[in-house]
Amino acid sequence: MGDKPPKTSSTSEEIDLGQLFQMFKRGLHRIFEGVLRIFLYLKKNAVKLGALIFLGLVIGFLLNMFVDKKLKSEVIVMPNFESKDYLYDVVEEIQANFISKDTLFFRNMGIDVNELRGFEISIQPVENEELDAEKLKESNDYLEILQNLKEEDFVLDVIKSEILKKTVLTHRITFSHKNPIKGEEYISKIMDYINGNPYFTELRKVSEQNAKVRIEKNNELIVQIDDLVASFNKQLAASEATRGKEGVVLFDKERSLDVPGLLRLKNDLIEEIEEKQLDLVEQKEAIGIVNLGKTQVVKKQFLNKSLVWLPAILVGLFFAWSLLVFLNRKAKELI
Secondary structure: OOOOOOOHHHHHHHHHHHHHHHHHHHHHHHHHHHHHHHHHHHHHOHHHHHHHHHHHHHHHHHHHHHOOOOEEEEEEEEEOOOOHHHHHHHHHHHHHHHHHOOHHHHHOOOOOHHHOOOOEEEEEEOOOOOOOHHHHHHHHHHHHHHHHOOOOHHHHHHHHHHHHHOOOOOEEEEEEEOOHHHHHHHHHHHHHHHOOOHHHHHHHHHHHHHHHHHHHHHHHHHHHHHHHHHHHHHHHHHOHHHEOOOOEEEEOOOEEEEHHHHHHHHHHHHHHHHHHHHHHHHOOOOEEEEEEOOOEEOOOOHHHHHHHHHHHHHHHHHHHHHHHHHHHHHHHHHO
16 A cells, blocks of 8 residues: 655644734734724823813914014115125114113114014125035136136126125125014114215215216217217218228328227217116115015914914823823832
């Protein structure tokens, strides 16, 4: 008779699968038991948890109602007539008077010192973004190329533009306050005080007068140049005998007229007029206001989200206390 194959391996596999199924069943039972325990814990403490959530909502609502939100207004300014040092000094002076609540100082500005609760002022330069190493190298290489072409007129304008890009021209004055109505009113009065410096006021008047005189004189010179060129055209049409060397025309056989030079001079005069007109617009004040920002709420503030955070904190503290009580009870059982 032949030997029968052993059935030990198949039997052990059935036992292993059975044990695995029993382990899986026990695991599900423990998970279900854990969920049930959590449900019973929440059910047992539902009243307490509900009361804590309600208390957190009430406290958060009251804080939003009775605690003033912090506001800020930002003013972008551009100092003229080399007034940057003055600007920073006067901002420090105003902030020092905010701290000391100098009644006389603010009364002269028409500001009630009792309305300055939470008022602060600070200033910082508006800088361009820092260049990384690669961009900085490209910028330096570009300037070296321009250096080799420095004899060309247009290169001077390009270099000037590059220098201005790396120079801080504007500054940000930040006002912090709590009253949206009085805040904007007082900011306007403070900016008037900053621009009320007698020295810079007189300097601005002289600069404005000089710019207007320069524009007037340049316009007169442009008219004279146009008259000379028109006269040249008439004489050129009247007689070909007056033509001299290249670009030079002889008048009365004694004086010459450089027409290309006159046209270049006219273009220079026009450019200077444009610059002076821009100066009249940009330099109306010693501290030019580029942008007078509107009042905005400071976002990074706990009270802005108190209706969410306070109930969550109270519930979290309750869970932490319950865990501490549970661990303390288990510790006593081990003793």
